[in-house]
Amino acid sequence: MNARHTALSLAVVLLVAAVAPAAAAPVGEDAVGDLTVTTAPATASASAAAEAATPSDSTDSLVAASDVAVFRLNASGVPAEADDDGTLLGDELTLSLRQTASSVDANATAKTLDATAESDGVAVRATESAVYVAVDLATAAFQQGNGTATAAVGDSFTATATVTDAVTDGENYTRRATFGVVEPSVNFVDGVEEATAGGSVEFTAATLLAPGTSLTVALAPNEGGETRTTQLTVGPDGRATGELSFDGFDAGQEYTVRVTAEETDLNATVTGTTQAAATDTAASTDTATSTDATTPSETSTSGPGFGVVAALLALLGAGAVVGRRA
Incomplete structure (x- = not known):
């Protein structure tokens, strides 16, 4: 009886081990890359922006005040599922925004945002190669002194993302990026x-x-x-x-x-x-005299033709517009 009971217990243990997910390996420092800023249209919600983000999205140093800023941390091994209490953002990963001193108005305090799963206008998504945190700049509530504020044109921020020791090999790995808010x-x-x-x-x-x-x-x-x-x-x-x-x-x-x-x-x-x-100028129908035939006619050379001028202006205009995207 004892032998049968022991065998049954062992079978149950083996079955549970077979179906239980393997423990995730800790995230090492070499698995945590750069933090970059991408953007999504103003019509997108934070959750939609986080879901749509991809590694190929172009990076930005300037974000329109109406748009959604998406912070991409190139890191592998971060759990794709939040904990039962929804604390993937705030536990395994933290993200904070702090207004740079140079953009803080006189007699004002810096705007700050500690992004969490419960923050309005904030969403997170983890993939095999990156974690995306979307912040809707038009709706996310920043702390400023004893009150709240939203990101405004002229503000600049330092974003700090940290993969914490909850999922690493005992260290906190931090990456930073800066961006400006523009009209x-x-x-x-x-x-x-x-x-x-x-x-x-x-x-x-x-x-x-x-x-x-x-x-x-x-x-x-x-x-x-x-x-x-x-x-x-x-x-x-x-x-x-x-x-x-x-x-x-x-x-x-x-x-x-x-x-x-x-x-x-x-x-x-x-x-x-x-x-x-x-309109085309009608060609001359005058009959050339014998003298005209031996005398070359004069041609105006005061400047380049319209096509050349237009091409130069187009090149100058295109060069004057400096792209912000990489």
Whole structure:
């Protein structure tokens, strides 16, 4: 009886061992890489931004105040599941933001945020190769003195992420990154101020908005008339390209191009005046005299042709816009 009882007990122990998950190996220092900042559109929730983040997302040193900042810690071995009490963020991993001294207003205290699973506007997701913590800058409540505040244009922060000894080999491994908060903005790399009446203009808009942001570009005559809109998406390099049709516009007609984006304070406008389409000069039909035949005609060489000038201006304009993304 005792032998059968012992055998049964041993079988149960072996069965439990077989189905129980193996204990995770501790996270070593060499498994913890850099902390970088990426961004997600203002229309995304913190949880959606954390879920959508990937290792290939471009990094940013500037984040629009309306966007979601996503902090990517390149670390392998951090548990993908939170503890029963939901403390993956705050236990195994901590993330804090502290306003840099240079951006703190006079007679004010620095804004700080200790991100936890319970923080509004904060979400976390762990993968095999990285941990992502998303912070919605427009809604996350920062501590400032005895009150709370949100991140504002002109603020800069140092983000500190630490993989704690709860999952390491007994050490805390800390990484840092800095970023600035900027106003949402759009600038046209290719000018749209002098479009040709009846033609179209291809343009590039350089933005400080997160990749994936949807832009609405509206073209309207200033004296009333139909407003034409087109939707563009900001690419990984922060730029969006599109085309505006000026079909039906008369020469000398003033117009406004307005760019907006949902859930942002963006309201960029450019005004312009349509130009008359170029016309070909009729070729001379005068009959050359015998003297003309032996005398070379004069050709103006006062400057480069329009195409060359336009190309140079385009190159200068493109060079003046410095991308912030790596």
